[in-house]
Amino acid sequence: xxxxxxxxxxALSAILLVTMSGCGPSPGAEYAxxxxxxxxxxxxxxxxxxxxxxxxxxxxxxxLEDLARTKTMGNESMKQIRDAVYAVEVPSDPKAKEFAxxxxxxxxxxxETFIGTLNEVSELAEQENPASLPxxxxxxxxxxxxxxxxxxxxxKINAQAKKLGLQVK
Numbered sequence: 114x115x116x117x118x119x120x121x122x123x124a125l126s127a128i129l130l131v132t133m134s135g136c137g138p139s140p141g142a143e144y145a146x147x148x149x150x151x152x153x154x155x156x157x158x159x160x161x162x163x164x165x166x167x168x169x170x171x172x173x174x175x176x177l178e179d180l181a182r183t184k185t186m187g188n189e190s191m192k193q194i195r196d197a198v199y200a201v202e203v204p205s206d207p208k209a210k211e212f213a214x215x216x217x218x219x220x221x222x223x224x225e226t227f228i229g230t231l232n233e234v235s236e237l238a239e240q241e242n243p244a245s246l247p248x249x250x251x252x253x254x255x256x257x258x259x260x261x262x263x264x265x266x267x268x269k270i271n272a273q274a275k276k277l278g279l280q281v282k
Contacts, residue, residue, distance in 0.1 A: 138278070139204075139206065139209075139278055140205075141204050141208050144201060144202075144203060144204050144212065145209070145216075148212075149270075154194050158187050158228075159191075159231060162183055162184075162231050164183075165179045165183045166235070166238060169238045169243065170249065174243050175238045175242055175243075177242065180239065184231075188232070194220060195217075195221065195224050198217060199220070209277065212273045212277055216270060219266045219270060230255050230259055234255055
């Protein structure tokens with residue numbers, strides 16, 4: 114059964130180590146590094162959900178006050194990350210613009226889909242605490258597509274970062 118904890122380390126895990134290659138970084142590469150540095154905060158934005166809901170996924174009860182606080186902080190944190198990515202000036206280079214569209218789209222997906230789903234799971238926990246097996250299965254079914262989608266986003270972002278001259282490890 115999938116839990117939120119399995120998702121907390123996944124966000125952009127494949128692009129956390131980015132190094133410049135060549136003589137000097139292009140404006141597009143500099144843009145990519147700046148935005149990737151901002152997106153490194155994404156796992157921390159969802160980490161609270163994993164810690165708070167972990168007992169619930171193991172058949173125990175979730176502390177509803179902690180869950181409410183985590184939801185508020187996680188939602189706000191993710192929106193701040195998205196806003197920070199959008200605030201970075203995009204160079205006129207077509208590859209940089211393509212990267213910008215991709216990383217901004219990823220941040221939008223994080224806010225609208227990823228966080229939206231975590232909020233749905235949180236609502237399940239609020240409604241049924243502790244959860245029955247069918248509720249846990251429903252929560253896991255909500256989370257599973259996120260992991261697959263996250264991996265796809267990471268692949269696309271890595272590929273585009275390489276086009277900008279970055280070496281992705």
